[in-house]
Amino acid sequence: MGDEWQPEAMLNRKLDQLKDSMFDYIEKNIERIDASPPVFFGHVAAALERSFPDIRSEVHDEFIDAIALKLLMTMKTSPGNEQIEKVLRHAMGMKRGKRGRATLEIIAGLKLINSGNYVDAIEYLAKYRQFDAAIYTAIAYCHYAQSLPRTGAGQQGPRPNEMELRAREEMLALARARPPINRIRSLELKDSQLNALFWFMLDLAIEWFPGEPELLRIGIRKAKADGDAGRRSGLLRIATDRFHDDRDFLAESFAWQIEQRNGSGAAGIVKQMMQQYPDDPEPIYFGLKLAIIASQQQSYASFRKLAIIKGMPQHLLLITDCVFEAFCGRKNEAILCFEEVKRAYGRKHHYISALEYILRDAFSGDDERARRAKSTLLHSVDQYCMRALQIQHD
Numbered sequence: 001m002g003d004e005w006q007p008e009a010m011l012n013r014k015l016d017q018l019k020d021s022m023f024d025y026i027e028k029n030i031e032r033i034d035a036s037p038p039v040f041f042g043h044v045a046a047a048l049e050r051s052f053p054d055i056r057s058e059v060h061d062e063f064i065d066a067i068a069l070k071l072l073m074t075m076k077t078s079p080g081n082e083q084i085e086k087v088l089r090h091a092m093g094m095k096r097g098k099r100g101r102a103t104l105e106i107i108a109g110l111k112l113i114n115s116g117n118y119v120d121a122i123e124y125l126a127k128y129r130q131f132d133a134a135i136y137t138a139i140a141y142c143h144y145a146q147s148l149p150r151t152g153a154g155q156q157g158p159r160p161n162e163m164e165l166r167a168r169e170e171m172l173a174l175a176r177a178r179p180p181i182n183r184i185r186s187l188e189l190k191d192s193q194l195n196a197l198f199w200f201m202l203d204l205a206i207e208w209f210p211g212e213p214e215l216l217r218i219g220i221r222k223a224k225a226d227g228d229a230g231r232r233s234g235l236l237r238i239a240t241d242r243f244h245d246d247r248d249f250l251a252e253s254f255a256w257q258i259e260q261r262n263g264s265g266a267a268g269i270v271k272q273m274m275q276q277y278p279d280d281p282e283p284i285y286f287g288l289k290l291a292i293i294a295s296q297q298q299s300y301a302s303f304r305k306l307a308i309i310k311g312m313p314q315h316l317l318l319i320t321d322c323v324f325e326a327f328c329g330r331k332n333e334a335i336l337c338f339e340e341v342k343r344a345y346g347r348k349h350h351y352i353s354a355l356e357y358i359l360r361d362a363f364s365g366d367d368e369r370a371r372r373a374k375s376t377l378l379h380s381v382d383q384y385c386m387r388a389l390q391i392q393h394d
Helices: 008-028 030-035 037-051 057-074 081-094 101-114 118-131 133-147 162-177 193-208 213-226 229-242 247-259 263-276 281-294 297-309 314-327 331-345 350-362 367-388
Strands: none
Touching: 008 030, 008 037, 008 057, 030 037, 030 057, 037 057, 037 081, 057 081, 057 101, 081 101, 101 118, 101 133, 101 193, 118 133, 118 162, 133 162, 133 193, 162 193, 162 213, 193 213, 213 229, 213 247, 229 247, 247 263, 247 281, 263 281, 281 297, 281 314, 281 367, 297 314, 314 331, 314 350, 314 367, 331 350, 350 367
């Protein structure tokens, strides 16, 4: 089997089937596995080697992580550190990279959170704070959970107790550090418990610290990365209400309105930005972009005049002229504009050469091909102009 080539999709399907089989075995035999982890991991290693002798090391190690996660989360009793270490040790012994302990220890921390062992969970998670923003929120949750009154213990007082203060400090530390988002890619971690803890604690922190914009920035970044339109929209509403003059939030809100095809909403943001930042090229460029998308001749001409007055580079205006004519469906005018672009940039400019191919597709006669080409043309020129104008946002 090792010498027989198979499509990647077929291998992935078979790997998923093996994983499902292992998960089923774990659920039905957890007591037996718990009593002798080495035997179980030996079984996993033999099955992987037999079925996938040429599997890539990265995929191999992610499979082991998934098995370790399932094993720890299926344990019916709260495991102690010695029991967890035994599982981690055997899982690490199977991994090819030998550097994947971070993921395994994060898994252990989540299991301990599930078991209510928050002190030991923090010990496993604390060293990975800078690895992913969700680790901060998981640690904050451990403190917060300990702050809650136990059953029959009465209500918490009007002031936060020591453990809630620690949770708040952890969330402020997250705002200051601004670590990566969604760096944990293996397993189902980002779609399961770790993700739920992130949003639970972030919602609390936004209430605790209404004057802290960084928490909202982090939430918007994650919602955007996750493709969570509902959370992104909600966080943007809070952000623009509390920090109405924050350029990052206004720019992000403009992008959101464009994605939602809300022209009037995007136009309102451009107007607000022009009032607040009259000497800045950013709102003028946003106005040009909106006029291009809407194919509005008068609006484009108006913003173009403003762009000239504010000193926007001529070569950028030439290239946006070309995109505007393409969006209006005027082939001859777009080609004439592009000739001016080539003269300004030089015919052998690599970026201009690439745009020429896209422009041809925009007038190919095939509606779907032309639609995709126009979208690609706008996206490419937009990124180019944003860099040239030094418009940078998360």
